[in-house]
Amino acid sequence: MRKLVAIFGGILTMTAPRAVFAIDATDYAAGTGLKTTAGEAFGETWVGANGSLSTFIGKNIIQPIFGLVGLGFFVLAVYAGVLWMTAQGDPKKVEKAKDILVNATVGLVIIVSAYVLTNAILSAVTSGSVT
8 A cells, every 4th residue: 555655646746747837827827917916016117028026026125135145244344354453463353353254255155156056047947948
């Protein structure tokens, strides 16, 4: 019985994505009035010439978040620099300033890398090619 359930589960797992993508989403949304509703709800900034949900999220959510990340990195870098300059030869303060700079830089690299990787994956998925 367990083997039968495992086989059925495996088949279901492999075929379920095909059932989900059976309809082209753009053709389905065209006849439902969703774009008109979105235009009424979000205004013309969402439904314009390039109006799509990904453009709306990119311009109104992701860009401000990256602005805050950059501001946070700048504040940490300035704080570490001031701490280092005012250390007066105290090795503990110098080490703390170095740690702050290294951690802020690593955090910035991780966030930017995550954005680049996510953007590349989403571009490949939405365009249908892996170039």
